[in-house]
Amino acid sequence: MSGSTSRIRPIIGAALALALLGACGNQPEAPLEDLTAQQIFARGERQLEAGQADDAAFSFGEIERLYPYSEFAERALIMQAFAYHRDGDYPNSRAAAQRYLDFYPAEDDAAYAAYLLALSYYDQIDEVGRDQGLTFQALQALRQVIEVYPDSEYARTSVLKFDLAFDHLAAKEMEIGRYYLKRGHYAAAVNRFRTVVEDFQTTTHTAEALHRLVESYLALGLNNEAQTAGAILGLNYRSSQWYESSFALLNGRDLPAEVRGDNWLASIYRQVVRGEWL
Numbered sequence: 001m002s003g004s005t006s007r008i009r010p011i012i013g014a015a016l017a018l019a020l021l022g023a024c025g026n027q028p029e030a031p032l033e034d035l036t037a038q039q040i041f042a043r044g045e046r047q048l049e050a051g052q053a054d055d056a057a058f059s060f061g062e063i064e065r066l067y068p069y070s071e072f073a074e075r076a077l078i079m080q081a082f083a084y085h086r087d088g089d090y091p092n093s094r095a096a097a098q099r100y101l102d103f104y105p106a107e108d109d110a111a112y113a114a115y116l117l118a119l120s121y122y123d124q125i126d127e128v129g130r131d132q133g134l135t136f137q138a139l140q141a142l143r144q145v146i147e148v149y150p151d152s153e154y155a156r157t158s159v160l161k162f163d164l165a166f167d168h169l170a171a172k173e174m175e176i177g178r179y180y181l182k183r184g185h186y187a188a189a190v191n192r193f194r195t196v197v198e199d200f201q202t203t204t205h206t207a208e209a210l211h212r213l214v215e216s217y218l219a220l221g222l223n224n225e226a227q228t229a230g231a232i233l234g235l236n237y238r239s240s241q242w243y244e245s246s247f248a249l250l251n252g253r254d255l256p257a258e259v260r261g262d263n264w265l266a267s268i269y270r271q272v273v274r275g276e277w278l
Helices: 002-026 037-049 053-066 071-086 090-103 110-122 133-148 153-182 186-199 206-220 223-236 241-251 264-273
Strands: none
Touching (some): 037 053, 053 071, 071 090, 090 110, 110 133, 133 153, 153 186, 153 206, 186 264, 206 223, 223 264
């Protein structure tokens, strides 16, 4: 029996040690007021690594409150903007990024703060059908990164996102234009497709917009405009499905795809020929 007891004691001792360690691990962390700026910053980093972005944002914010003049205050502010963004709290991420730009406009992380601010708009652009105000704001903020910090590592990424957001706006115009076209509101449809051709000509939607103009103008009996839209399609997108569809529509009415009359599309065509467009 004594031998059995001697074997059990080490096991019990180990279990007690683990229990004590577990108890220590479950103890509440020290109040932030009792920690140095460096210790609070380290806690915020740990919280980020643990997926507790909201708690991390709070911790970083407390550095700004408790130690506003410390060397960690600047770093904590940009980290707070990052933590809020990771948590999906875009308004607070934007506010923190803007504060950083206001307080530290010449520091190395200013470019990243501007980029985070732009992302706070851009990352909410998820559906064509949503209000496009966020898209316009994203474009403005991305342009700021591109123009103010052209040599930063974020400029190139901002250019790519700018093009995608720009394409998103064109997609919205196309969606509305198709809606009007389907319901026979041809004049309203023309206005939307014209906007794409004139203002979003570098996007992926231009060829379809020209084809939809052919459809709309033919429905309105405006053959000159329809033929001219077809001519622009033939000049720039001859191998596309949209040119083939437009050519079939025009050919079915014995109308060649050529510039006719003096209209806004004829002006666009002349610009294309001179190489001033597309």
